[in-house]
Amino acid sequence: MAKRDEIECWLTDMDGVLVHENKPLPGASQLLQQWRDQGKPFLVLTNNSIFTPRDLSARLKASGLDVPEEFLWTSALATADFLASQSPGGSAFVIGEAGITTALHEAGFVMTDTSPDYVVIGETRNYSFEAITRAIRLILAGARFIVTNPDATGPSAEGPMPATGAVAALITKATGMEPYVVGKPNPMMFRSAMNKIGAHSENTGMIGDRMDTDIVAGIEAGLHTILVLTGISDQAEIDRYPFRPDEILNGVIDLVDGEPFAVGIDDNLMPEEPVV
Template identity: 65%
Template sequence: MTDHRPVDTWLTDMDGVLVHEEDAIPGAAEFIAALEASGKQFLVLTNNSIFTPRDLAARLRLSGIDVPERAIWTSALATAQFLADQRGGGSAYVVGEAGLLTAMHDVGFVMTDRDPDYVVLGETRTYSFEAITRAIRLIDNGARFIATNPDPSGPSAQGKLPATGSVAALISTATGRQPYYVGKPNPLMMRSALNRIEAHSETTVMVGDRMDTDIISGLEAGLRTVLVLTGSTQRHQIERFPYRPSRVVDSVADLVPLVAGDEA
């Protein structure tokens, strides 16, 4: 990178950067430990809205990566904060799990299926036809349509699973209404994370494994970006995109020496 301003804050994606499913990526634990030792601010970001930060911290700990609960920012938290800013004390019909429901409750929203201000769609492993039908009818009746993230699928040990974007497409087809997605690649996800810790874009680096979500959202939020090659985007695919990361590394293991030296 040619920008030599000191790095005060690191944002990093989770899946594909720190872990593959339940397995830590080599160097991830050391990267987080180096961030903790440096005293710099950092957040682990994820589009996964199923789990609360406490849940995710516990899951990462089982993988050998010690991330404090306070250092995890999810699309569920970003969505709840966005809605609280838009309509404080509003109401919503939520299709999702504990991560999203808890976040919505924590910002003061009322959960209801009677004339809600919003239908909020998050990821869940138990989508029901009844819940989706209810969401469609509420949107038809005027509820605003919000979704945590546009990811069409997610990984599992058995293979792909349909994710929020796929179910949102089903609802959009039925209603003719497109959702507003809050999570990556919307740069709002990055800005909400920075606001959470009162950090500044000009001294922040975003580390991710996907050009089409992590890197573009970091770029549009004014951050320096690092692409790691342990996840979705491979080196030969970078040139397909009309934008570039600030730096490309094999894995977060390569970033451990940079944390103390601010050479990002």
């Protein structure tokens, strides 16, 4: 794994790293521009499979961040990339929204509920009992079970709501079949992202805010891992896990040239409070 000054390519999570509640976090815009100025390939990653890259780019721009769609890599894109490599020109029954259906169409897949090769479960705000029942029956009939991401809940203004992992658990209970999950923490998502930008694990860094997805997947993919404290993680959360990132920073602002350098874990020091 490279030291920070040896990193030539970057992967970064989106929520909790670059944005929080639709507002850019300190240093996010400057860091993205710094990478562009330095000619360093990068991708912004998200486990959210609802939106297409074009939709996400527009949402980020409205939040104050300029991230063209070609710099975005979603669990939907990673899923479509994986399935296209497994079964070129295959077919799928899909529960999900534009993010996953568009990605699969563009990968050459046919959407069908008649003897599909795969049942693919993605994120949606409109889960249908009828569609879930159909998915269960198709899996029992032999379709392979794929899930875009494992998140059991997602955020909303009113509190947590059931997400892809929760619906997948329901289907697993009904079928006895465990899905293959493509998104984080599966390092497959990072490998497909690196393939997209021609990166190699030896000189790629990963920035995330979650130990259980971003950091563990980065470690397993052989990347230089950086945990920022602008998301859900604090020292108590870090201490729950037997592994550690290469660096722990207040936020991405500490990666912007000219900003004060934040300590890494080797210094056995932690910032007292995360940047918010």
